[in-house]
Amino acid sequence: MLTRGQHRSAAMAWHRGPAGVRERGKCTEGSPGTWEILSSPAWVRLGIRSKVLARESRAPRSREQTSERNAGTAKRRQRSAAGWAAGSRSLLIVPMKQGNQPKGTLWREGGAGLTELLEGKMTGTPSPLDISTRLQRIAELAKKAPVALTTLAHHIDIEFLREAYRRTRKDGATGVDGQTATMYAEKLDENLRSLLDRFKSGTYKAPPVRRVNIPKGDGAKTRPIGIPTFEDKVLQRAVTMVLEAIYEQDFLPCSFGFRPGRSAHDALQVLWEGLMEMGGGWVLEVDIQGFFDSLDHGHLRDFLDQRVRDGVVRRTINKWLKAGVLDGGTLSRPDAGTPQGGVVSPLLANVYLHEVLDKWFESEVKPRLDGRALLIRYADDGAPRRRREEAVM
Numbered sequence: 001m002l003t004r005g006q007h008r009s010a011a012m013a014w015h016r017g018p019a020g021v022r023e024r025g026k027c028t029e030g031s032p033g034t035w036e037i038l039s040s041p042a043w044v045r046l047g048i049r050s051k052v053l054a055r056e057s058r059a060p061r062s063r064e065q066t067s068e069r070n071a072g073t074a075k076r077r078q079r080s081a082a083g084w085a086a087g088s089r090s091l092l093i094v095p096m097k098q099g100n101q102p103k104g105t106l107w108r109e110g111g112a113g114l115t116e117l118l119e120g121k122m123t124g125t126p127s128p129l130d131i132s133t134r135l136q137r138i139a140e141l142a143k144k145a146p147v148a149l150t151t152l153a154h155h156i157d158i159e160f161l162r163e164a165y166r167r168t169r170k171d172g173a174t175g176v177d178g179q180t181a182t183m184y185a186e187k188l189d190e191n192l193r194s195l196l197d198r199f200k201s202g203t204y205k206a207p208p209v210r211r212v213n214i215p216k217g218d219g220a221k222t223r224p225i226g227i228p229t230f231e232d233k234v235l236q237r238a239v240t241m242v243l244e245a246i247y248e249q250d251f252l253p254c255s256f257g258f259r260p261g262r263s264a265h266d267a268l269q270v271l272w273e274g275l276m277e278m279g280g281g282w283v284l285e286v287d288i289q290g291f292f293d294s295l296d297h298g299h300l301r302d303f304l305d306q307r308v309r310d311g312v313v314r315r316t317i318n319k320w321l322k323a324g325v326l327d328g329g330t331l332s333r334p335d336a337g338t339p340q341g342g343v344v345s346p347l348l349a350n351v352y353l354h355e356v357l358d359k360w361f362e363s364e365v366k367p368r369l370d371g372r373a374l375l376i377r378y379a380d381d382g383a384p385r386r387r388r389e390e391a392v393m
Contacts (some may be wrong), residue, residue, distance in 0.1 A: 064084065131241075136245075138155065147307075148307055153310050153313055161235075173227050206232060206316070208324040210329075214342075226342055236344040240343055250307065254377055257346065259350070272354065286378065288380040288382075292339070303352060358377065362375075
């Protein structure tokens with residue numbers, strides 16, 4: 001604990017700092033700080049918070065005591081100035097933690113108010129880092145316990161939906177309701193809270209997707225694309241974020257399509273490196289015709305049962321599978337497939353192909369081959385390759 005004189009000397013030396021310290025001979029508003037002594041040859045500024053220093057009450061000083069105290073202070077200042085002029089190592093007194101916040105200016109807003117600490121409690125939308133921390137916890141739980149997880153929906157709250165909204169494309173085509181991202185953002189908080197309530201209570205109704213046919217390849221064929229409504233995209237994004245955290249612990253390295261941190265360029269690079277290591281070999285290009293339209297719902301549900309058994313999440317996925325397709329004014333409800341163009345569809349496709357292709361190739365195909373063989377898959381396109389001349393399949 002420092003003496004009263006040491007505190008005064010430190011306050012004069014610390015010309016700029018947090019609340020509770022002296023600044024150009026004046027004390028800013030706020031509580032005093034807790035101090036420690038650091039030995040340093042140069043000035044040190046530390047942005048560290050402080051706690052309140054409890055001051056002991058003292059009896060009033062007499063006039064003689066005040067004069068003696070002032071004289072002692074003047075001598076200490078002279079010795080301190082001489083030490084600094086000689087370049088000696090001096091002891092710096094810096095605050096361990098800040099005191100109460102002083103009144104300041106909210107420079108971002110241009111008005112007066114209280115400045116908030118970064119470490120303190122914040123209101124409003126959390127940063128993406130906070131959501132990433134939640135997803136990391138889900139991933140760690142899924143990796144630690146490779147069983148079906150039964151409590152997942154509680155991770156999706158209003159802040160989680162706001163982050164899902166932030167990650168959703170705002171310039172995409174509109175769904176069957178014609179609502180754009182701009183229109184949805186006019187009452188964003190109200191819309192997100194309503195969406196959350198319907199999702200949690202099970203009253204959410206998945207709207208049908210609007211089908212659009214786009215040219216495929218050289219234009220001779222077309223690819224059917226299903227476009228969900230904007231609100232449906234937001235909820236699909238939120239559920240996809242949770243499912244990705246789980247299934248990224250299970251997917252094999254051979255899968256590259258629609259996975260975070262992986263791209264078609266990465267798949268080509270691995271393919272090239274594998275061929276160079278083998279010194280060449282046979283490469284088979286495989287495309288599953290009409291995969292997204294023919295994906296079996298019963299098998300997909302069985303595969304999801306192995307890892308996801310949260311009732312709210314699974315009920316919502318089932319609604320998306322049964323939502324139907326609006327094509328040219330005609331509504332159909334196919335009993336197979338998942339629409340291309342949906343946010344959650346690529347993940348569901350990867351879950352399906354992980355079981356029926358990736359794991360099958362590793363456990364059934366490779367052990368029966370004499371030479372080395374690898375599989376590179378990007379969504380429903382694959383390129384199995386092997387070194388020997390015999391056929392891969």
